[in-house]
Amino acid sequence: MMSRLTNHEVAEMFSAIADLMEILDEDRFRVQAYRRASDAIRDLPAPLATYRDRGELEAIPGVGKAIAGKISELLDTGELQYYNRLQEKAPPGVRELLRVPGVGPRTAGRLYRELGITSLAELKRAAEEGRLATLKGFGAKMIEGILQGISVAERQERRMLLAHALETAEELILALRTAAPTLRQATYAGSLRRGRPTVGDLDILVAADDAPAVVRAFTTLPLVARVESAGDEKASILLHNGTQADLIAVPPALWGSALQHFTGSKAHNIRFRELALARGSSFSEHGFRRADGTVLTCATEEEVYAAVDLPWIPPELREDEGEFEAARAGALPRLVELSDIRADLHMHSTWSDGRADIRTMAEAARARGYSHIAITDHSAYIGLTHGLDAERLRAQRREIAALNAAYAAQGIPFRILCGVEVDMTPEGSLALPDDVLAELDIVVASAHIQLRQSPEAATERLLRAVRNPHVDIIGHPVGRMLGSREGAPVDIDALARAAAEHGVLLEVNSGPTRLDLEGPAVRRALELGATIAINSDAHHPDNLDWIRFGVITARRGWAGAAQVANTWSFEALQEWLRRH
Ligand code: DGT
Ligand code: CA
Ligand code: CA
Ligand code: ZN
Numbered sequence: 001m002m003s004r005l006t007n008h009e010v011a012e013m014f015s016a017i018a019d020l021m022e023i024l025d026e027d028r029f030r031v032q033a034y035r036r037a038s039d040a041i042r043d044l045p046a047p048l049a050t051y052r053d054r055g056e057l058e059a060i061p062g063v064g065k066a067i068a069g070k071i072s073e074l075l076d077t078g079e080l081q082y083y084n085r086l087q088e089k090a091p092p093g094v095r096e097l098l099r100v101p102g103v104g105p106r107t108a109g110r111l112y113r114e115l116g117i118t119s120l121a122e123l124k125r126a127a128e129e130g131r132l133a134t135l136k137g138f139g140a141k142m143i144e145g146i147l148q149g150i151s152v153a154e155r156q157e158r159r160m161l162l163a164h165a166l167e168t169a170e171e172l173i174l175a176l177r178t179a180a181p182t183l184r185q186a187t188y189a190g191s192l193r194r195g196r197p198t199v200g201d202l203d204i205l206v207a208a209d210d211a212p213a214v215v216r217a218f219t220t221l222p223l224v225a226r227v228e229s230a231g232d233e234k235a236s237i238l239l240h241n242g243t244q245a246d247l248i249a250v251p252p253a254l255w256g257s258a259l260q261h262f263t264g265s266k267a268h269n270i271r272f273r274e275l276a277l278a279r280g281s282s283f284s285e286h287g288f289r290r291a292d293g294t295v296l297t298c299a300t301e302e303e304v305y306a307a308v309d310l311p312w313i314p315p316e317l318r319e320d321e322g323e324f325e326a327a328r329a330g331a332l333p334r335l336v337e338l339s340d341i342r343a344d345l346h347m348h349s350t351w352s353d354g355r356a357d358i359r360t361m362a363e364a365a366r367a368r369g370y371s372h373i374a375i376t377d378h379s380a381y382i383g384l385t386h387g388l389d390a391e392r393l394r395a396q397r398r399e400i401a402a403l404n405a406a407y408a409a410q411g412i413p414f415r416i417l418c419g420v421e422v423d424m425t426p427e428g429s430l431a432l433p434d435d436v437l438a439e440l441d442i443v444v445a446s447a448h449i450q451l452r453q454s455p456e457a458a459t460e461r462l463l464r465a466v467r468n469p470h471v472d473i474i475g476h477p478v479g480r481m482l483g484s485r486e487g488a489p490v491d492i493d494a495l496a497r498a499a500a501e502h503g504v505l506l507e508v509n510s511g512p513t514r515l516d517l518e519g520p521a522v523r524r525a526l527e528l529g530a531t532i533a534i535n536s537d538a539h540h541p542d543n544l545d546w547i548r549f550g551v552i553t554a555r556r557g558w559a560g561a562a563q564v565a566n567t568w569s570f571e572a573l574q575e576w577l578r579r580h
Contacts, residue, residue: 005048005225006241007047007048007240009242010074011042012242014034014035014037014038015034015038017034017082018031018035020089020094021086023090024089024109025106033062033067034067036061036062040060040063048075052071052075070082094112095108097120099120099153100149100150101148101152101153101484101485102149103123103149110135111126111135114135120150120153120154123146123150127143132146159200160199161482161483162192162196164243166188166192168241169192171223172204172223173187173188175223176204179218180208180214180218183207184207184209184252185206185207186207188202189203189248190203191264191265193263194265195519195553196556198482202245203245203262204246204247205249205259207251208249208251209252211232211249212232215233215234215249218237219237233250234249248262253297254286254287254298256299256300256302257283257284257286257304261283263318265320268319272324310324311327314332314555316519316556317332317335334560335554335559335560336563340561340567341564343373343374343573344535346419346444346475347373347376347536347538347544348376348377348421348539351377351392352387353377358375358416360541361375361541361544362403362414364542364544365414370414371415371569374416374418374441374442375396375417376419376420376421379423380431381431388420393440396418400418401418415570417441419444420440421445422445422446423446424446424464426457427461428460428461430465430468430471434470437468437470438470443473444474444475444535446476455490455491458490461488462495467502469502472505472580473505473507473535474499475507475509476537477495477506477517478516480516492521493528495525496524496527496528496529497529497530500529503579504580506525507534508533508554509535510534510537510546510548510553511543511549515549515550517532517553518553518556518557519554519555519556519557521557522558523557523558523559532554532559533566534550536550
C-alpha cells in the first residue's frame with residue numbers, strides 16, 4: 001500500500017513516542033533517540049519515501065537500524081505496532097497534558113499514575129476540586145500555574161506562527177509559479193494577508209486563464225503530501241511540513257473580487273456586503289450582482305472598494321474595527337512600511353547571549369540599508385550568565401566608540417548607539433544603578449522573570465520603569481510567548497499614558513513568538529499619544545529580518561511612519577533621547 005503519511009506526521013508520531021516513553025519513565029537514551037529522529041525528519045527536504053527508496057534512511061541524523069525499521073513499517077502499513085503497545089500503557093490523552101505550559105512528561109506521568117488523570121478536562125477538574133494538593137510536591141503556586149496553563153492550552157488551537165506561514169506561503173507560491181508559468185497572478189489571502197500573529201491555514205489565490213491546469217499543477221507539487229480535495233477551481237492540500245493550504249483559481253477578470261473575498265476577515269466581509277446591498281447589489285467572490293441581473297466584475301481590489309465609494313483599505317485593517325468609518329471619512333492612516341525603517345534599536349551581540357560580534361551585527365544592519373542601530377545586550381541579572389555589569393558596559397562602549405570612529409573616518413554615515421537591555425525586578429526597579437544607565441545612549445527596560453503577577457503589580461512594574469528618567473524603551477511590554485505563555489495582565493491604557501507623558505517608546509518586539517505589543521494594543525497606545533519602536537531583538541544577524549513581522553504587527557495597530565521611532569533620522573532620534 002502506498003503510504004500517505006507526511007514527514008510531519010511521522011515526526012509527530014516519533015515525538016509522541018518519545019513523550020509517552022518519558023511519561024512511562026523509560027530509558028532516557030532511547031527517548032533522546034526518538035526526539036533526535038523526530039527533529040531530523042521534520043527538517044528533511046524530501047519525502048521519507050524517497051530516502052527509503054534510495055536506501056538512505058539510516059543516513060538521516062538520529063536514525064539507526066531500529067528507527068529505520070519503524071519508518072518502513074509506517075510507510076508500508078500507515079501504522080506502528082510499537083506505538084499501539086505504548087498507547088495501551090499510557091492513553092493518548094495523557095500526552096495532551098503536556099500542552100499545559102509547566103507540565104512536563106514527569107509530572108504528566110505522576111498525574112496519570114497517582115490520580116488517574118488522562119485528559120485536560122480531568123486535570124482541570126482535579127485542580128479545581130483540590131485533588132492536586134494531595135500530591136507530594138504540588139504547592140499552591142504550582143497548582144495555580146497549572147490552572148493558568150490549562151486555559152492557555154484550551155484556547156490555543158493548532159495555529160502556526162505568522163513567520164512560519166509567510167515563509168511557507170512564499171515557498172509554495174514560488175514553486176507554483178515555476179510549475180505553472182502561465183498563471184497571471186498568485187498571492188496569499190486570508191489571515192496571513194491580514195497579518196495575524198498566528199494563522200490557521202494558508203489561502204492561496206491565483207489568477208489564470210486555464211484554472212484547472214493550475215489546480216492540477218498545485219496538487220502535484222513535490223511540497224504536497226496529500227490532496228484533501230480538488231476540483232476545477234479549488235483544491236485543499238496538506239504540505240509535508242504539516243501546513244494546510246487552500247488554493248482558489250480564478251480568471252484574471254475576477255482577481256479583485258476574489259482577493260477581497262478570500263482576504264476576509266469574516267466580520268469585514270459581512271459589513272462590506274451590507275454596504276453593497278445598500279447600493280442595490282449583492283457581492284461575492286464573482287463580483288457585484290445588480291437587481292437587474294447584470295454583474296460588475298472587478299480585476300483589482302481598488303475597483304471593489306470604489307464600487308461602494310470607498311478607498312482601498314489595507315488588509316491589516318480589515319477586522320471591522322472602525323476601518324469603514326475611517327475610510328468613509330478619508331481618515332485611513334498611511335501605514336508604516338518596511339522600507340520606512342532605517343534603524344533597529346534592540347539587538348544583542350556576543351557581549352551577552354548574541355551569536356555575532358558588534359561589527360557583524362552592524363554590517364548586517366548596514367547591508368539592510370539602516371543608518372543606525374542600538375546594541376542592547378542584557379544586564380547582569382538573575383539567571384543570566386553573560387549579562388553585563390558596569391565594568392563590562394564601559395569596555396563595550398570603548399569597542400563601539402572605535403567602530404563609530406572607523407565608520408566616520410571612512411565617511412560612512414552609520415552610527416551605533418551604545419545601549420543595554422536592563423532587567424526589571426518584579427517591583428519595577430532596574431538591575432543596573434542609575435549612574436550606570438546615565439552613561440548609555442539608549443536604555444531598553446524589559447521584564448523577563450516573574451511575569452505572572454496581578455494586573456496591579458504587572459502595571460506598576462512597567463510604570464516604575466517608565467518613570468525612570470534613564471529608560472528610553474519598554475521592551476516586549478507584556479512578555480507573551482505565542483503558543484506557550486500569555487502576557488502579563490498589563491493595563492495598556494495606563495502604560496500608554498505614562499509612556500506618552502515621559503517620552504518613553506513602547507516596543508513592538510518582532511520576534512516571531514513575541515509580536516509584543518500586538519496590533520490592538522499598539523492602536524490603543526498610539527491613540528493615547530504614545531510612540532512605538534519596532535525592534536528585531538536579534539540574537540543573530542539573520543534575525544534582523546524579523547523586523548518585517550514587527551512592521552506587519554504595527555500596521556495592524558494602525559501605525560503611521562512618524563509614530564515609529566525607527567523611521568526617524570539619527571538626528572531626530574538623538575533629539576528625542578535628549579529631550580527626556
Ligand atoms: P485562519 O485560517 O483561521 O487563520 O483565518 P482566515 O481568516 O484565513 O479564515 P479561512 O481560511 O477560514 O478563510 C479565508 C477567508 O475567506 C476568510 O478570511 C474570509 C473568506 N471567506 C469567504 N467565505 C467564507 C465563509 O463562508 N466562511 C469563512 N470562515 N470565511 C469565508
Ligand atoms: Ca486561512
Ligand atoms: Ca482556508
Ligand atoms: Zn532582547
